[in-house]
Amino acid sequence: MKILDIIRKRRSIRKYKSDSIPDDVMDRVMEAARLAPSGKNGQPWKFILVKDKEMKEKLAEASRGQMFIANAPVVIVACGFPDKSYQRQGNYMKSWSIDVACAIDHLMLQAQEDGLGTCWIGAFEEKEVKPLLNIPEDVKVLALTPLGYPDEEPHDRGRKPTNEIFCYEKYESFGSSLN
Numbered sequence: 001m002k003i004l005d006i007i008r009k010r011r012s013i014r015k016y017k018s019d020s021i022p023d024d025v026m027d028r029v030m031e032a033a034r035l036a037p038s039g040k041n042g043q044p045w046k047f048i049l050v051k052d053k054e055m056k057e058k059l060a061e062a063s064r065g066q067m068f069i070a071n072a073p074v075v076i077v078a079c080g081f082p083d084k085s086y087q088r089q090g091n092y093m094k095s096w097s098i099d100v101a102c103a104i105d106h107l108m109l110q111a112q113e114d115g116l117g118t119c120w121i122g123a124f125e126e127k128e129v130k131p132l133l134n135i136p137e138d139v140k141v142l143a144l145t146p147l148g149y150p151d152e153e154p155h156d157r158g159r160k161p162t163n164e165i166f167c168y169e170k171y172e173s174f175g176s177s178l179n
């Protein structure tokens with residue numbers, strides 16, 4: 001499928017079938033994350049693949065009780081290494097969260113190509129997630145995503161039109177409600 005079709009079809013999936021994911025499919029999803037760009041090619045990331053039912057439930061509880069997460073066959077916990085990332089992104093920040101986000105997005109799009117669903121989970125308690133998975137102090141958790149075959153077909157959630165988010169040559173304000 002063309003990349004733009006994959007991007008257009010992706011939805012956040014909050015209902016999953018219990019079917020397991022074949023190894024070759026899992027390999028492609030992991031490969032897509034592995035090949036993501038990162039500041040100075042630092043690749044300051046680690047992805048924990050969780051299949052254990054009890055652990056998935058604990059992770060869902062640590063994600064403000066979003067229990068649908070535990071119904072997917074795999075939950076991926078995306079971690080970043082602030083100290084090992086590019087330190088001067090824009091000369092004001094470390095790049096680790098951007099790097100990890102790029103990798104998650106790659107992963108999500110390959111998942112879509114393979115008929116799998118994902119859902120970026122940002123509403124979680126890092127202080128609860130880290131001890132569950134033995135994540136070291138200097139490692140951050142950026143996001144989780146369930147990964148599995150969708151058991152729903154959500155509608156298009158809508159996006160701002162192109163002419164509200166792109167301008168040409170110089171920054172242009174579009175009105176009081178938008179930046």
Ligand SMILES: Cc1cc2nc3c(=O)[nH]c(=O)nc-3n(C[C@H](O)[C@H](O)[C@H](O)COP(=O)(O)O)c2cc1C
Pocket residue numbers: 010011012013014066119120121122123124154157
């Ligand atoms: C940073 C971030 C955090 C998010 N956190 C959650 C979350 O905790 N739970 C959830 O169900 N969806 C979460 N989402 C998914 C968004 O709600 C979803 O992407 C958005 O509503 C657009 O829908 P779509 O992905 O189907 O196009 C998050 C997305 C992002 C990018």
